[in-house]
Amino acid sequence: MEAFDGRGVRPISRNPGDLALRLAAYALLFAFWFAFSWRPWLAAFSCVLTVAILAVVSRLKRGVIGEPLVFSDFALLRQVPRHPELYYTRPLTDPRMAGLLLASLLAVALWYGIEPAALPHEPSVAVLAVIALPLALWTLVQLSGYGALGRRLATRFPAPDLERDVARSGLPATILAYAARWRSTRPDEESGPADPLGSTEARDRVVVVVQLESFVDPVRLGGPALPLMDTLRARATQYGRLRVPAHGAYTMRTEHAVLTGRTPESLGFGVFDPYLAQGGAEPTSLARLARRVGFETVFIHPFHRDFFGRASVMTRLGFDHLIMEEAFTGAPRIGPYVGDVALAERVLAEVRARTAPLFVFCVTMENHGPWKPGRLPGLDDPHAQYLHHVAHTGDAVAALIAGLEGLPATLCVFGDHAPSLASCRPGFGGTATDYALLHFGDAAVAPLRRDLTADALGRKLRAELSPA
Template identity: 80%
Template sequence: MILLALSVALAVSLAIEAFDGRGVRPVSRRPGDLAVRLGAYALLCAFWFAFSWRPWLAAFSCILTVAILTVVSRLKRGVIGEPLVFSDFALLRQVPRHPELYYTRPLNDPRMAGPILASLAAVALWYAVEPSALPHEPSVAVLAVIALPLALWTLARLAPDGALGLWLTARFPAPDLERDVTRYGLPATILAYAVRWRMERTPRDLTTADSEERDQGVSADDTENRVVVVVQLESFIDPVRLGGPALPVMEIVRTRARQYGRLRVPAHGAYTMRTEHAVLTGRPPESLGFGVFDPYLAGGGAEPTSLARLARRAGFETLFIHPFHRDFFDRAAVMGRLGFGRLVMEENFVGAPRIGPYIGDVALAERVLAEIRARTGPLLVFCVTMENHGPWKPGRLAGLDDPRAQYLHHVAHTGEAVERLIAGLEGLPATLCVFGDHAPSLAACRPGFGGTATDYAVLHFGGDDAAPIRRDLTADALGRQLRAEVSRPEA
């Protein structure tokens, strides 16, 4: 019975993936590739079997898991342009905490709670109908209940080591999602990438970095009270690219910026942390291995040569400003590890005006300028806006339900905020860098739009009157350029 249930689970799961990829990602027929794909299905069956010891319930659970992964991956691919990856599961804990950021509802909403309770009731009924496959001898049954989960746990723990680790490295030498999903299937790719990520994790020792900051620090006089402001603009692209009206700030950029252009970022429509990490560290995606999908997941921001740490060594105070929850992306802890000495977050914006659900960009710009006016020495500010965070859905703005119209309403405030920063920095020994973290996930802006490119600009104040230069960059190249700004001698 167990073998029959397993065979059905493997066959139906394979059929689901074959149907999903027909004509686009046909199932590889190589024996080795099929073995890896079927092996992942078998592991799913074993996982669910360990909970119930009911073969048909485990088989159905495996099929349902593959079906859900396939559907969600297809939806994600349509919006963001890539399939599900292992790091997405680490973000699941954010969904019930911040459902407003996702296309979902709180768990206590009847439209969410109803299906969940119905599913739990169906599982309970299945438990009552299908007999357990546990041995009748109590001592043997207890041993089996312990042994199967222990075996699965041991396999997970030992997978990165020895022969299995070498085999996985040979099969999955570097991230190549489209190739691997085509060859091995989605479940196998998710599991293998998770193991490969664990194999590459190397804890970073910040003791040396902190020591270098203390020992190699430069006095504030050497940086002449300079200000470097880096603003990561949520979902920002020039609205003209979406058929919207021109922002006045874009003309200011083209005539006033030292450098501007398109910024090729590591993702489309989401994954702010990828662009953020690239700019703050200057590290290209290929240097991150399997950590490329969520650079903060492994080290949590432990980057001894981040922009903030380099700035501290040059005598700058380092300040991170973001008007949202400290726990989202674990940002408070991550930014501390990246080298920011002070954080200004949502609790510091009590009473600030909200445009829709989030603190307005103009209010954020005013807070940045207030911090600059209050500085006592050279200052690096890294600021992340929030007003134009998706999803853009009905009810967000009164009398304005069209998602594109909502986006354009917010992006006008983003432009105004940047204008205020430019005006506020005039006459100071300062650098302002603004850039979009990714394109918005709007129906009119699907994957492939602009080749994942956003827009950026770097402006110098206090005597630098060089002519503007149009230069398209990658996010990590912009990060490497900014490293020079924290030590750039005055013009």
């Protein structure tokens, strides 16, 4: 199951250590399911089914995003029932989903009736066994990152290398080992100044950073030229390609990189979901730095507060004021999400209403996938839908540029990742999107083309918050 990747059969490593680790992961899965049922054949079937499901989901994910399943993906499972449309699945109330779940429950119940439990006949011994096995598994999990076992895992998995480790040790073993390594090696927090840096002299200063959902220059996707791109190339202080940490998804990776300026290497095994790893505990985030020099800090995103746990994460990152979906009641929606132009209008309203230097970090939503029939009236082709939305993104950024003219302001716009479209599969542009940095109220300078990584852009933005 694991060897077949959809393009052929990959060889399985015959190294004794690799085979032992692979089989140990299967044994742990068997023990996990056995602890629920005490029926060996049911546990064995459940183990095989689990490995098969992991392999299929990982194969699908690799085809869209370009990487296999990782342990942090399981932390996102709680979001799937709440936002099934974002995960290309159906609600649990859909008859096809509900029917499948009901059939599975009936099959398990039938198996329970056919296969006898392997529990000891003595009731007291049976109760002890039912308690002891889960306790033993829980203890193993707690100790997996420490002691002799932790040292062995650290030697075998010193740093994240997904492709190598999955090919060598198998998907279940890699998922379990990475989770253990993450628990035992949380990334270090960057040190920052403990005392306030003083207030900025530019009392009217405005810094607006806009993360554009699934944004790349549409010409790169075979679409028509976007007037905004010519404006950016002529008007921006600096612009270029932005190398982001993922393709087609994982917005939080790019978001975290820009807000903190931290390199992927500094995050250790937390690199796959920095919000899960740190929860916003970043003393030198852009928002915290902005607060230290007297800026009001505002986070704007027209979507649910619970998604990625953004409300709590952004508060911990240093944002004083969160403007989220409930603030956009009645705002125009283009497809299922609040339109980018309406979002730009809200950003400019915050700029006009400011009473102090203002730092705004805004995340757009209009062009979030999936792009599928029924999303837009009379426009069912996913590629055409994307281009329709990206034109609105161009209008929104143009409105921000016009609204900030004449102010002592900085505007930074960047794409979080390329879209997960059939015309834009992994490998497109090497995970690069586009970015631009514009200054207003200053003497004109010649635009500079410079390609950056997302974390390098975050470090560059720190200078925009320095006291004038």
